[in-house]
Amino acid sequence: MIHTLEAPVLMVNQLSAAYGQSTILRGTTLAVKKGAVTTVMGRNGVGKTTLLKTIMGLLPVQEGSIIFNNENVTTLPPHKKAKLGIAYVPQGREIIPKLTVYENLQLGLQAHPDPKAKVPEEEIFSLFPILKDFRKRAGGNLSGGQQQQLSIARALVSRPTLLLLDEPTEGIQPSIAQEIGSILQQLVQETALSVLLVEQKIDFANQVTDHYYFMERGKMVMDGTAEELKHSALEKHISV
Numbered sequence: 001m002i003h004t005l006e007a008p009v010l011m012v013n014q015l016s017a018a019y020g021q022s023t024i025l026r027g028t029t030l031a032v033k034k035g036a037v038t039t040v041m042g043r044n045g046v047g048k049t050t051l052l053k054t055i056m057g058l059l060p061v062q063e064g065s066i067i068f069n070n071e072n073v074t075t076l077p078p079h080k081k082a083k084l085g086i087a088y089v090p091q092g093r094e095i096i097p098k099l100t101v102y103e104n105l106q107l108g109l110q111a112h113p114d115p116k117a118k119v120p121e122e123e124i125f126s127l128f129p130i131l132k133d134f135r136k137r138a139g140g141n142l143s144g145g146q147q148q149q150l151s152i153a154r155a156l157v158s159r160p161t162l163l164l165l166d167e168p169t170e171g172i173q174p175s176i177a178q179e180i181g182s183i184l185q186q187l188v189q190e191t192a193l194s195v196l197l198v199e200q201k202i203d204f205a206n207q208v209t210d211h212y213y214f215m216e217r218g219k220m221v222m223d224g225t226a227e228e229l230k231h232s233a234l235e236k237h238i239s240v
């Protein structure tokens with residue numbers, strides 16, 4: 001359920017960012033609604049990952065602003081943003097292969113505002129039962145889909161209110177992708193989590209999205225509700 005009258009949880013205004021001399025974000029603007037999934041689509045290399053990295057504070061903002069829960073967080077470093085409730089699941093998952101599943105989950109606690117917090121096992125294992133079965137296994141021995149689940153679970157351990165999720169279905173089986181989609185929907189509905197998803201697979205995006213943006217060369221060129229974009233030019237844009 002989308003509370004349209006509520007202020008967005010995240011507002012990105014006219015954001016610019018670069019790697020050295022190479023400008024990637026060129027005035028990107030978007031809003032992420034509370035308790036909903038907002039999806040950024042766009043072809044390879046347009047700057048989707050760069051956008052999430054810049055929101056998280058891993059890349060400096062050159063121009064523009066980032067407002068999270070009405071607070072200006074534009075220049076905050078990643079660990080401060082994490083403590084405020086923003087969690088980031090990077091593209092390619094980046095779990096630690098030699099640590100066990102449980103140890104990987106514990107790493108997520110670094111972002112928790114309470115230093116004595118423990119992994120919320122009941123909640124995490126009911127969302128991701130496979131991680132309970134495999135809790136003592138090395139993360140590197142899990143399948144790609146299981147590693148993706150671990151990466152999302154690790155981000156949830158700090159109880160974020162905003163999840164930045166970069167291409168969670170890349171290189172994983174459709175059945176597991178669908179499972180991840182259901183888990184996301186459940187989280188959004190039951191815990192009012194807000195999600196900024198980057199996704200290129202339109203089937204998965206359609207399963208979970210409330211509002212779409214379409215990015216081209218560092219800025220948004222189109223946006224709308226799931227329904228509005230279903231029959232719009234989006235598919236054409238993506239498949240060309």
Ligand SMILES: Nc1ncnc2c1ncn2[C@@H]1O[C@H](COP(=O)(O)OP(=O)(O)OP(=O)(O)O)[C@@H](O)[C@H]1O
Pocket residue numbers: 019022024042043044045046047048049050051091
């Ligand atoms: N660390 C980096 N240093 C320099 N240039 C980079 C770096 N990372 C990405 N780029 C460049 O920035 C541009 C945007 O990359 P980005 O990873 O944000 O794209 P993307 O939309 O996430 O692509 P994909 O769909 O392939 O994940 C690309 O031209 C890429 O080559």
Ligand SMILES: [Mg+2]
Pocket residue numbers: 048049050091166
């Ligand atoms: Mg990317």
